[in-house]
Amino acid sequence: MSLEAHIPSGPLSQKWSNHKQDSKLINPANKRKYTVIVVGSGLAGSSAAATLSELGYNVKCFCFQDSPRRAHSIAAQGGINAAKNYQNDGDSTYRLFYDTIKGGDFRAREANVYRLAEVSANIIDQCVAQGVPLAREYGGLLANRSFGGAQVSRTFYARGQTGQQLLLGAYSALSKEIARGGVQMFSRTEMLDLVLVDGQAKGIVVRDLVTGKISSHAGDTVLLCTGGYGNVFYLSTNAKGCNTTAIWRAHRKGALFANPCYTQIHPTCIPVSGDYQSKLTLMSESLRNDGRVWVPKKKDDCGKPPAQIPEDARDYYLERKYPSYGNLAPRDISSRSAKEACDEGRGVGPGGLGVYLDFADAILRYGHDQAADKNISEPELRKLGKAVVAEKYGNLFDMYECITGENGYEQPMRIYPAVHYTMGGLWVDYNLMSNVPGLHVLGEANFSDHGANRLGASALMQGLADGYFVIPTTIANYLASQKPGSVKTDHPAFKEAEAQINGRTKKFIDIKGNRTVDSYHRELGLLMWNECGMARSREGLQKAIDRLPALREDFWNNVRVPGSGADFNQELEKAGRVADFLEFGELMCLDALQREESCGGHFRVEHQYTKEDEAAKRGQAGEALRDDTNYSYVAAWEFTGDVSKPTLHKEPLTYEEVHLAVRSYV
Amino acid sequence: MSALLKSFSTFLGSSIGKKLLVALTGAVLVLFLLGHMIGNLLIFAGPDAINEYGHFLQTMLHGGGVWIARIGLLVSVVVHIVLTIQLTRENRAARTERYGYNATLQASKSSRIMILSGLTILAFIIYHLLHFTVHAGNNYGTYQVILHGENVHDVYKMVIAGFSWLPASIFYIIAMLLLCSHLGHGVSSMFQTLGLATERTRPIYEKIGSAYAALILIGNCSIPIAIYVFHYGR
């Protein structure tokens, strides 16, 4: 199989313009004859559905949530990047492009990333016009902040709820098109299979989650905007419903899955408090601007209250290891360092899985600033400083207290890394179309723009770029070759898919085993977290690969799904998703195993800089060691019928503009 | 014209439209209460003052004034009551299954018995009109007195006689307590429904509402208490 990415010719900065110029157009009178199926209603799905409907296409949009507004894009806190250069601080399309490519550890496609940076400015215009209340300055113009270690202030935000506001903007656009009749919305409806006719994606089979009814929808093209697969780890910052079923089902029908091992771990989450834990909550990374991360130097001190551990018995490990970046070291580095400390037995809190994030110094420092040169007592200083910290991070401290019952001002917070975002996804070309003709993949569900690691505030940008600006242009390149409405749901392929799903449902119900779906999901999650999480080893990955088929078999023989398939059955919903995660997990491990290098969110313990490298100034000991000679490619996996034996296809990554460099944060 | 009618019927059919009319008619009644109370309090200025006031009302605009006022008030009362009953029925229908465990977060007691206090006040108004306006079952209508050489209705004597009967005074006071409760929520609520309340003004309106309700209660109840308990004018 050849992976043709269809990158337009010409200089990097002209590629998108050229491509728009060369893309096909569809006569306005014909557009309404084409039905576009959009699965997912997050930033990518809603924006695509609304925009395609505006263009005149007939759109059907599906989401498993009870309302399109609840898609998990809503939970993004930080912000959205855009190369507006409103701050006059030297930002440009090129700089955003470069930062994104570099942040992705040079494992993303140049042309896609450049296009992303290029359309980023239009996204902000569009959102503001929709009434998204982005933060403003007193002069009435938009405010920006610097985010995720960027050197320029290009991040737009709406309090700590940027994702929510952008999603509500896209949802309002979707509502407008539903009102106009261009979009038909199906909430509480989950896609369970992709239907191919003559090798082309022509429809989906869905389950109405309220009535249990299985039905088919035919269209001229299918857009999967179904988000990432972080919940393969069971515990993640993803919503409980996030799943890989849509893209996994498409993968099983022939779509290549690219770079599944690239996952992003966020360093500042609230740690697990017990085995009943159902999800992890992220706290904004901005906390690291003022908090100092530490663990006790000695294991024996871990059980002590932090106040009883003297300063010289504390290990401020980020400041020690990365003196110039200190507590602001990038996400993957901070995360891995926390894991190392805990693996050494120096973690704090329940299960020893946590590190301290301490604001005591910041409170005193701000106290001194406030007091100026007045001579006041330490409690007074603390009071003054606490007010400053509360002003900056009050909502986060409240959230921490709400969840843990601990006061972050009085004692250090405990944090631990958690799975946050997945960079891998279905392989797509420059038109966002997968190798299956007619199947387009947008947002987190595709692999294209973030390489091996995503920059902060770039996920929202990508979802909206794909939906508002890319797909509306590129979809015509496929549709123009299609006769509209050529496939109907009476085609045997639909009946066959429905029968398979009904059979699968019956199988779930009939197993009547001893273990709940969640217990399998937890076991899978723990296995993936231990062996394919922050640090991966050949032995660990092999162990997981050996274990997964057995776990799957046990699941299919011993899971218990109560109730029936003919009503509202949340256990059945979960069973289908976990069954797919159990298959997907193995692909993820296989991908991690074949990638004999460390890059971005993928860290192989065998591939890191050594003390000798450090002495020779090649890189810092313990850091990710990339292998550009052998691994500068996209790993795209083909389903062969055997989950354990997928075929690897490689799309070489060629860089015309940027020079591959070592990420150094020492 | 038909567009205008359509707009009006849409307005009247909508929840906010009905509420706006309830608020506006409520405002009329609130203002009436103040005037009525001030007039009644003239009883403490002696027989001549209140009789003169009564005579003025009777003869204003050659006797037409009182009818204009009566019709205005009647319309306000009818609209106020018909719409609130309709709204209340809709409210009940909006929750078919009740909660097993009931909790209230910040709704005042007054706000929760509006329909009850309102309907009791309606019953009282009917009684009050029969008692002092229609003079049903009494001979207050025959009370006459000479004022500035003119034969006028002796309102003063009627009021003293009316409140000298304990059940009437008690019913009056109970009605005034419920009226106070009704106003305690109604007055500030009016500002909210008319869209005049803001985050900063709402607490002020709430204080105004409470003060107004207390004023009406104290002012109106002072009359039967003075008459029955302190034998004023007896």
Next chain:
Amino acid sequence: MASNLNLKLKIWRQPSTNAKGTFQDIDANNIPETASFLEMLDIVNQRIMDGGGDPVAFDHDCREGICGTCSMVINGIPHGPRRGTTACQLHMRLFKSGDTIWIEPFRAKAFPVIKDLAVDRSAFDRIMVAGGFISVRTGSAQDANALPISKDDADSAMDAAECIGCGACVATCKNASAMLFVSAKAGQLNSLPQGQPEKHRRVLGMVQAMDKSGFGNCTNQYECEAACPKGISVRWIAKLNRDYALATVHESLLAPAKGKGGGAA
């Protein structure tokens, strides 16, 4: 050190929309006080299933207080006793061992029960479709900074925009009124300059959709504000009342008569 709680739950069980529901008594023993309320329900469900029973259905998704999916009334209060918190962010340490906890669905005619604690809130979506948007086509927007908006206006709009659409306002309202939701959604757009051209249409449309869905009427008791996990102020309701009056005046008296050469057909 964290301790465990023994609780008596009274959970509403209703197999389907038209079936009759009842409260089921469930003993929930050994619940870690560090668990969230929904994790407590997870534990209870796990035990129900281990005993061969049918788990309690409840809606939930993000479990971090932003998606607005979780929807249950805990001891008479939507999302439970802690102010400004969704049920998923409520933690068991707020309860004491021996407590009886009543858990019910959001009750409103406009929110029919689907099963147990899960309800259908699609009425909110219908209200949004009736005008909760600014009609701007993708690609037609001017530069974002071409239209300065005062910080006060932007911040105020953001106050309204924080609404997560959970429906707690409806659930707690004595009249099951949706005024807080509708007013926040309409108010956000109506207080921004971008929202002015469609202001009247929006208000009339959304209020009509609200009325049609079978919600009750606002009686200014402000229960909604107290139950709202995002603390949306009832000032938005006052604004909606005002905007509705103005829209009616505009529509009935001021707007040009329709059907005369609109030109946009």
